[in-house]
Structures are given as structure tokens and as C-alpha cells.
Amino acid sequence: MWMVETQGLSKYYTFGSGNQVVALNDVNLTVESGEFVSIMGPSGSGKSTLLNIVGCLDKPTSGDVYIDDAKIDYGNAGSLVQLHRQTMGFVFQGFNLISTMNAMENVWYPMYFNKVPKPERKKRAEELLESVGLRDRALHLPSELSGGEQQRVAIARSLANHPRLILADEPTGNIDSRTGKMIIDLMKKLNKEQGITFIVTTHDKAMANNADRVITITDGEIVD
Amino acid sequence: MIEAFLLAMRQLQTKKVRTLLILLGISVGVAAVVGVTSLGEGIRVNAVEEIEKSHDLTLIEVSPGVSNGNIILITESKVRAVREYGSVVAPYVKDAYVTPNKTYFEVNGISAEYMDAKNLQLEAGMWLEEGTYQIVLGSDIGEKFSKIEGVEIGNAIDARIRLYGEEGRAIDKDITFMIAGRLKPTGTDTDDQAFIDMNIARELTGKDVYDGIMVKLDKSGQAPAVRTAIEKLGLTCYSAQDEIDSVNKIMNAVTLVLAFFSSISLIVGGLMIINTMIVSVYERTHEIGITKAIGASESDIIRLFLSECIIIGVLGGILGDLLGVIFSILIDTVGRPMLIAQLGIADFEHLTVINIQILAAGFLISLVISVIAGIYPAWRGAKLDPVKALRQL
Numbered sequence: 001m002w003m004v005e006t007q008g009l010s011k012y013y014t015f016g017s018g019n020q021v022v023a024l025n026d027v028n029l030t031v032e033s034g035e036f037v038s039i040m041g042p043s044g045s046g047k048s049t050l051l052n053i054v055g056c057l058d059k060p061t062s063g064d065v066y067i068d069d070a071k072i073d074y075g076n077a078g079s080l081v082q083l084h085r086q087t088m089g090f091v092f093q094g095f096n097l098i099s100t101m102n103a104m105e106n107v108w109y110p111m112y113f114n115k116v117p118k119p120e121r122k123k124r125a126e127e128l129l130e131s132v133g134l135r136d137r138a139l140h141l142p143s144e145l146s147g148g149e150q151q152r153v154a155i156a157r158s159l160a161n162h163p164r165l166i167l168a169d170e171p172t173g174n175i176d177s178r179t180g181k182m183i184i185d186l187m188k189k190l191n192k193e194q195g196i197t198f199i200v201t202t203h204d205k206a207m208a209n210n211a212d213r214v215i216t217i218t219d220g221e222i223v224d
Numbered sequence: 225m226i227e228a229f230l231l232a233m234r235q236l237q238t239k240k241v242r243t244l245l246i247l248l249g250i251s252v253g254v255a256a257v258v259g260v261t262s263l264g265e266g267i268r269v270n271a272v273e274e275i276e277k278s279h280d281l282t283l284i285e286v287s288p289g290v291s292n293g294n295i296i297l298i299t300e301s302k303v304r305a306v307r308e309y310g311s312v313v314a315p316y317v318k319d320a321y322v323t324p325n326k327t328y329f330e331v332n333g334i335s336a337e338y339m340d341a342k343n344l345q346l347e348a349g350m351w352l353e354e355g356t357y358q359i360v361l362g363s364d365i366g367e368k369f370s371k372i373e374g375v376e377i378g379n380a381i382d383a384r385i386r387l388y389g390e391e392g393r394a395i396d397k398d399i400t401f402m403i404a405g406r407l408k409p410t411g412t413d414t415d416d417q418a419f420i421d422m423n424i425a426r427e428l429t430g431k432d433v434y435d436g437i438m439v440k441l442d443k444s445g446q447a448p449a450v451r452t453a454i455e456k457l458g459l460t461c462y463s464a465q466d467e468i469d470s471v472n473k474i475m476n477a478v479t480l481v482l483a484f485f486s487s488i489s490l491i492v493g494g495l496m497i498i499n500t501m502i503v504s505v506y507e508r509t510h511e512i513g514i515t516k517a518i519g520a521s522e523s524d525i526i527r528l529f530l531s532e533c534i535i536i537g538v539l540g541g542i543l544g545d546l547l548g549v550i551f552s553i554l555i556d557t558v559g560r561p562m563l564i565a566q567l568g569i570a571d572f573e574h575l576t577v578i579n580i581q582i583l584a585a586g587f588l589i590s591l592v593i594s595v596i597a598g599i600y601p602a603w604r605g606a607k608l609d610p611v612k613a614l615r616q617l
């Protein structure tokens with residue numbers, strides 16, 4: 001069973017002048033459940049676009065995406081929301097957290113939308129912060145945390161609803177390599193211990209070295 | 225839902241000054257409406273109280289009715305029918321007489337019941353004796369007679385009544401009345417009327433119908449039912465309630481117009497909310513992108529923003545009501561002495577009246593405007609493209 005499968009996935013941006021930007025061109029990709037896949041490629045090659053389409057934040061121009069072998073219906077907003085709530089978690093490059101909420105609240109926020117009862121939410125948020133080593137920073141606002149700490153809170157948040165797939169777009173992009181290593185180790189650990197599937201875009205060689213598989217993408221096409 | 229409000233509260237706390245300004249904007253608008261409405265209500269209440277003070281609400285005055293162009297006369301059988309309804313039912317006739325000095329005066333031919341129904345009180349002299357040509361004068365007409373005609377209680381007064389015969393020929397009839405007594409002043413029509421025995425009056429004019437009936441009730445609460453019953457007989461009714469009704473109608477209309485104009489300031493408050501919320505959606509674009517990615521639906525986003533608006537509406541309503549009460553007290557303390565001095569009218573208790581309906585209306589207006597103002601910004605937030613939103617910092 002594939003966790004993620006794309007078939008002939010393309011994304012074009014057409015401008016008024018008739019110019020076309022090809023962000024993705026006929027991408028066929030399969031990711032196994034439990035795999036740690038890293039996507040590399042030069043800037044502008046379409047990494048984020050691919051991740052956003054798989055993550056149901058963006059729509060493809062053509063082609064299909066299957067998650068758990070079920071075709072995503074991009075026109076059905078309700079089903080996309082359910083995927084966000086139950087199947088996948090996101091980590092972005094930086095400024096991942098809601099600035100007016102403390103670490104704890106940021107972690108329980110996805111559970112709030114997923115309608116998890118309040119006491120359970122609090123308990124899980126505490127556990128998750130514990131697991132990323134930030135239990136004692138629970139009441140701190142994002143502005144009071146370092147970049148690496150913020151990313152760890154973001155990872156804790158992405159785990160809130162027990163997702164089986166985590167999509168991370170350059171999670172180590174804005175932090176130094178030593179802190180980056182910590183983030184990579186954390187994700188690896190979650191992948192190994194909990195079997196969570198990771199698709200991570202990166203420019204970071206260290207990240208690629210830790211992946212089960214590295215996919216290289218150039219000008220919107222996979223080049224192996 | 226409570227949590228949505230707590231989250232919204234948090235958002236509002238992070239932009240205190242802005243929130244405070246919106247609250248001020250909306251609550252000043254609410255205060256203007258509450259103040260103006262309380263003034264209208266105050267004037268209405270005073271006017272109604274004034275009417276109630278000088279009129280008897282348990283009295284219904286019945287006069288002949290008109291139906292399809294036909295006059296419905298008050299016949300004996302109608303009087304009998306009306307007797308069913310009132311505790312005192314006093315039919316009377318009414319004619320115009322003139323003195324040799326050309327003083328016209330209205331003479332009511334009445335029975336003892338009439339005196340009861342209208343609660344006529346003698347100031348001097350005696351009540352008229354049935355079957356005699358005695359006359360009792362209202363206070364104003366009594367004064368006039370003593371000045372112009374030089375007649376007092378105990379004197380005779382000549383009067384002439386003009387009647388119309390079969391062929392429309394005028395026949396003048398001269399009568400001499402004996403002034404028996406004078407009534408206390410009442411401030412009503414009674415002061416300009418004179419009263420004689422009904423049978424004498426009918427004999428003089430040859431009338432076989434009545435010109436009116438006074439119907440006195442035990443309680444003013446019976447009035448509406450009795451009125452409809454009498455009106456079913458085809459007769460016309462009048463009571464002080466008519467005046468109260470028309471005062472209510474006019475004042476409600478005036479208050480509505482005033483409230484409408486003062487509510488223009490609420491539009492400004494509403495625009496402030498729209499503006500602030502649009503700015504807030506813009507500032508939080510990136511955050512909305514994240515929120516959508518972690519599982520918020522469009523309606524979740526709308527709820528987040530509308531919760532803020534509801535809080536603004538509730539606080540604005542409370543603050544607006546408070547300011548409105550202060551505003552209304554101000555109108556009262558400043559305006560009342562001024563009105564009394566300027567118009568020279570009698571002292572009255574309050575110029576403005578605040579009641580629960582006015583406060584509830586003020587509160588609701590604030591809530592409704594806040595929510596309506598929030599719909600468009602909230603919708604814009606909900607419709608944000610998450611990818612674009614995430615790109616924007």
C-alpha cells in the first residue's frame with residue numbers, strides 16, 4: 001500500500017501575457033508507508049509546489065494524487081479538511097507558530113479543530129512538548145523561543161492528531177546546522193519509533209543523508 | 225464555542241488600543257440612540273401621565289354613529305342596550321341657547337346619573353331639582369354670566385333657543401331659567417357648559433332621541449371591551465384612551481425618526497469594525513494559512529473572526545448602554561430645568577425615561593452591527609488561498 005502516490009501530476013501558472021511557468025511537469029511518485037523521503041532540488045524547481053499539492057493546500061493543473069490509495073477530490077473542501085485533521089501534519093520553514101498563542105496552545109490548536117475534548121488535548125499537548133524536550137517552555141510565546149525551539153514546537157504540533165504522514169517544507173531552512181541536526185534526529189526518531197511517513201523538502205545535505213530515499217527535482221520534473 | 229470566544233478574546237487583547245477605539249466608536253453610536261430614545265420615551269410618558277391626570281379613563285363618551293352615510297341615532301332602545309355595559313349610564317341631550325346679550329352657551333339636559341358619571345362637584349348653590357326650570361352653570365360660564373349678564377345664583381336668566389319646524393322654518397322659543405348653582409372648575413369642557421333637567425330639555429325641543437351617553441365603568445381595564453361592544457351597536461365612542469393612543473402613535477413615530485438619524489453614527493462604528501477586521505485579516509494572512517493547514521475549515525475561520533465581532537458587539541452594547549444612561553441623565557439634569565424655565569410649563573418628574581426595552585434595543589443594535597460588519601472580513605479570511613497565505617509573512 002502506498003502512503004502517497006501521484007500520477008501525471010502537473011502544475012502550470014499561466015500569465016495574462018500567455019507566458020507559462022511550469023512548476024511541476026508529469027510527476028509520478030510513490031511513497032511507501034513508513035518511508036522517510038527527502039526531496040531536493042534547486043530553488044524554484046517545484047519542491048514546495050509538490051508538497052503543497054500532496055498536502056491538499058494547492059490544486060494540481062492536471063494529474064491525480066492518492067493518499068492511502070484513495071484519490072483526492074480537490075473540489076471537496078470537507079474531505080480535504082478531514083485529511084488535514086486526521087491524516088497529515090505540516091512543518092513549514094519558519095514562522096510556523098501562531099504568535100499570539102503560547103507553545104502549549106499552538107500544540108493543542110490542531111486538536112481543537114479536530115474536536116478533541118479539552119482535557120485530552122491538554123494532556124497530549126504536554127506529552128508532545130515533553131517528547132520534543134520543551135515541557136518547561138509550554139507557557140512561552142513563540143517570540144520567546146529560539147528558531148530551533150520553535151521548529152520543535154511545530155513538530156510537536158504536527159503530531160497532535162496522530163497523523164501517519166508529515167509533510168515538512170525546509171524544516172531546517174532557517175536554523176543553524178547544529179540545531180538542524182537536532183530537528184533531523186527528532187524526525188528520524190518519530191519515523192523509526194512510530195512509523196510515521198515523512199516527506200521533507202530540503203537543501204540540507206544532512207537531511208538527505210538521513211533519508212531512506214532522496215528524490216531530486218529540477219524544473220518541475222523528477223530526475224532521480 | 226466558549227473556547228472560540230476565549231481565543232477571540234486573546235486576539236483582541238493583543239491589539240488593545242484598536243479594540244478600545246472600535247468599542248468607543250460603536251458605543252458612542254449606541255449611546256446616542258439610547259439617549260435620544262429615552263428623551264422620546266420621557267416626553268411620551270409625561271404626555272400620557274398628563275392626560276391620565278386630567279381625564280377620567282373609566283369614562284366613555286358615546287355619540288351618534290355614522291354608517292354608510294346614515295346617521296345612527298341614540299334611541300331609547302340603544303340606551304337600553306348600552307345599559308348592559310356600564311355601572312352608570314347617563315344619556316343626555318345637548319342644545320345651544322343664547323341670552324338676550326348674545327352670549328351663546330351650551331346646555332346639557334341631564335339626569336342625576338350624569339352628575340355621577342362625570343363626577344360634577346358644586347362650588348356654590350344647589351343642584352337642580354328635577355322637573356323645574358333650574359339651571360346649574362359650569363365655572364367659566366358662571367363667571368361670564370355674572371360679568372356680562374350680571375346674574376348670580378338665585379337670579380333668573382332669559383334664554384332663547386332656535387328650533388326648526390316641519391318646513392325648515394325657524395321658530396324661536398324663549399325660556400327663563402333659575403340659576404341654582406355653580407360647579408367647581410375642572411379644566412375640561414364642563415366649565416363652559418350649563419346643565420338643566422333632561423325632561424325639561426326634551427320637552428323644550430321636542431327631541432325623541434339623545435345626543436350622547438356618558439358611560440362610567442368600574443375599572444378602566446373594561447374600557448376596550450365595552451367600547452367595541454358599543455361600537456358594534458353602530459355608535460361612536462370617545463375616551464381619554466384615544467388621546468393616549470394618538471400621543472403614543474405620534475411619539476413613537478417621532479422617536480423612531482430621531483433614533484434613525486442618531487443611528488447614523490452607528491454606521492461609522494460599523495465601518496470602523498469592517499476596516500479593523502480587514503486589517504486584522506490582512507495582518508494575520510500567514511497565520512490563517514497555517515491555521516488552515518492544521519485543519520481549520522472555512523467555517524472555523526469565519527467563526528474565529530465572528531467571535532471577535534460578537535465580543536466587540538457585546539462589550540460595545542454594554543458600554544453603549546452605560547454611556548446612553550449617562551447621556552440620558554445629562555439631558556434630564558440640563559434639559560429639564562431649561563425647558564421649565566423657557567416654556568414656563570409646570571414641573572414634571574423626568575424628561576427622559578430609560579426602560580429595559582431601550583437598553584435591550586441598544587445592546588442588540590451593537591451586536592447586530594458588529595456581526596454584520598464582521599461578515600465580509602471573516603469571509604475574506606476564510607477564502608484566503610493557503611499557499612499564498614503561507615508565502616506571505
Ligand SMILES: Nc1ncnc2c1ncn2[C@@H]1O[C@H](COP(=O)(O)OP(=O)(O)OP(=O)(O)O)[C@@H](O)[C@H]1O
Nearest residue numbers: 013021022023041042043044045046047048049050
Ligand atoms: N503563485 C504563483 N504564480 C506564479 N508562479 C509561481 C507561483 N507559485 C510558484 N510559482 C513558480 O513555480 C515554480 C516552483 O516554485 P516552488 O515554490 O515550488 O519552488 P521551490 O522548489 O519550493 O523553491 P525554493 O527552494 O526556493 O523554496 C517557481 O518557478 C515559482 O516561481
Ligand SMILES: [Mg+2]
Nearest residue numbers: 047048049169
Ligand atoms: Mg520552497
